Amino acid sequence: MSAFLTYLLNGLAVGCAIALIASGLVVIHRVTGVVNFAQGTFAVVAGLCTSSLLGMGLPHGLSEVAAVLAGAVAGLLTGLVAIGRRGTSPLSALIVTLGVGVLAYAVEIVLWGDQPRSAPGLAGSVTIAGARIQTQHLLVICVTAATFVLLALFFGRTYLGKALTACASNPYAARVVGIDTRRMGLLAFALGGLLGGLAGVLITPLRPISFDTDVTLIVNGFAAAVFGALTRPVITLAGALLLGVAETMAAGYGYGSHQLEVALGLMIVVMIVQASRRSTIHQETV
């Protein structure tokens, strides 16, 4: 029983990291209609930055914050390239984000080399209800929970957050009211970068990160986001947690090498179910 609980709790931590990546995807997609293929890249950049900054002697806390900001900057730059030019269609923008992700490989290898890097996090473990959970995992869960609450408050209660939601809800009406949808899109990208960066900073102590870690991250993130149809944050969170737990359980009970298949299989199944429920007209007007 305690093994199950251990896997469950650790799985929730993994799911939280996925949820952060997925929420970045959702924020960007809701506001701009673009699926950001570089979402995993923000996490990798932040993770590698953390590793370097801590290695250079910068204290904990400061390094992590700086790294998250680096993620936000990466997000903003991606947004500038993807949607900065008027008239870029969402599918073209997706391809551009793909290009950004590959370009990031080149930059990352030059700056950090091609070997995986790690960073020290919170050491030790805690026992809850007979189950052992790493302290770093607990940190991940708490930070993610706080982030989601903050996001909900931001989008629901602040004027700027409402403006962003407006862009997602009815871009034409947003423009009628005077909202600069392109600037809001850039803000969404920066926010996505911040969320991805946060994920990267939180998971680097848990598993070494290298330039090609972004593929696993984006695939997991997308799988969770697809659950919420790329627009519903709460369902996305649920999907991410489910994914994290499923993968950890699979690893714990002996199917460790199939974690990726779990994510991908779930994603494809969900997409097919969604496909059978939607009609083309609904797709186009959404």
Added chain:
Amino acid sequence: MIDVTDLVVSYGTATALDHVTLSVGQGEMVALLGPNGAGKSTLANTLAGLLAPASGTVRVGGRLALIPEGRQLFPDMSVADNLALGGWRSGRRDPSAVYDLLPRLAELSSRRAGVLSGGEQQMVAFGRAMMSRPEALVVDELSLGLAPNVTADLAAHLAELNREHGLTVLLIEQNARLAFELCRRAYVLESGRLVAEGDSAELAEDPRVASAYLGGAIT
């Protein structure tokens, strides 16, 4: 107040507005009539600054707000939030003046905009436009999909704002009867070109206008 000179607006290779010249004086309430596809909404969007002219000039002598065709609210947000966002451009977020003007909105303030009736939604769109204290209002298809009494109610508000507060109004309509009732002057737009303009009473008598828009002359 609103001066449009030789305006040309195109979508790619298609010309939506072909050398249109019109003007609305301060405090006037003028109508723009025309069938579907005439370019009325294109003109509305250009006046609101959402479309750029290919050539020609648009001069607006004050704050202009648009009540777009089909309401165009934020359906999942409350009426209060919809109104608040209306104040984005001007920075004025306080809806009290709008609640004074349209008390029904105060009652609906916490309701989700998407579940309201057509008339209520149009009222929200109206209130949202008024949030920026505009000096000129462009109203695109006020009557679309609304029952006559609901339309009359909103129209009365418009007329009162025009009369009492000098609000300049450009009323874009397919419903000629309503347009001529409310506005002393009118333009007629067809396929991107102005085909008629002048006094409402005279236009109503004009056989072309009458047959196209009024189903026969008004007797």
Added chain:
Amino acid sequence: MKRLAGGLVAAAVTLALPALLDDSALAVYILLGLAAMVTVGVSLLMGYAGQVSLGQGAFYAIGAYTAALLTLGGVPPLAGLIAAPLVAAASALVIGTPLLRLRGHHLAFATLAMQLILLSLAGQLEITGGDIGLQAIPQFGIGSWEMSSAVAYAYLTWAGLALVMLATHNVITSRPGRALRALATSETAAASSGIPVGRYKLVVFALSAAFAGLAGGIYCFYTGYVAPGSFPVLISIQYIVMAVVGGLGTIWGAVVGATAVTLLVQALNTVGALPGMPTYAPSVLSYAVYALVLIVVVLFLPHGLLPAITRRLPRTAKR
């Protein structure tokens, strides 16, 4: 007329080349030809069905593994080569039928997912040889005649590309093809016009998979060896770059794009292998160039290189 003449010249030149090239140049020729075959399909998919396949390499791999498994199992190579595109097309139908109705990014990720899953499975299953893969694949041949020289494989590749281009030409000029082109912008408008756009898109997708499968089949006979490592995700991105660079939805555009990118990669490899360059130089250079080329072309040359070039050529007066 001019285009036909240009095409015939190109065909003649490329047909003559294999006899003149040495083995290492032939390797480039063959890989270029195979990439062009896949790219024609990708270009067709993106230009006509408006869909992106982030995992087209999966169909390439399916073709290669199918031909390899069948031939190693005793099936005559010709049958194996024919089976390759068929199996690839069938897989496309399985994934495309439910997903083509959704917006572009769904199919994009589903194809990527498919490639990742396939690579993972192929690397673990015994039947596919695991990470080491399948080796000693018999040479391609018909009956008792066996193909053993690189020149022969070059001609086979040429034939495969010609077949793919011909098939694509027929699709583009057919009524369904022209209908797809005209209605590419709005599926709702298309649906109300009575044209089964969904079915046409599915055919295009399956066709693109078949092209990739055929290329994969030729590849497995040429190298005699297939392993998961031969089909990384990067090649799928390569095909997209080639398609975009050459111009979407045009046959020659795909070939131009594949040629441009392949030669560019060769040049980069040479530069990256120069003394004094760090060991990671080749991969960094390829990543950087792929990415920059893709971004620049998508943003600034949306119709690709081919239309940009032909627009500059002097036009003969129209009658």
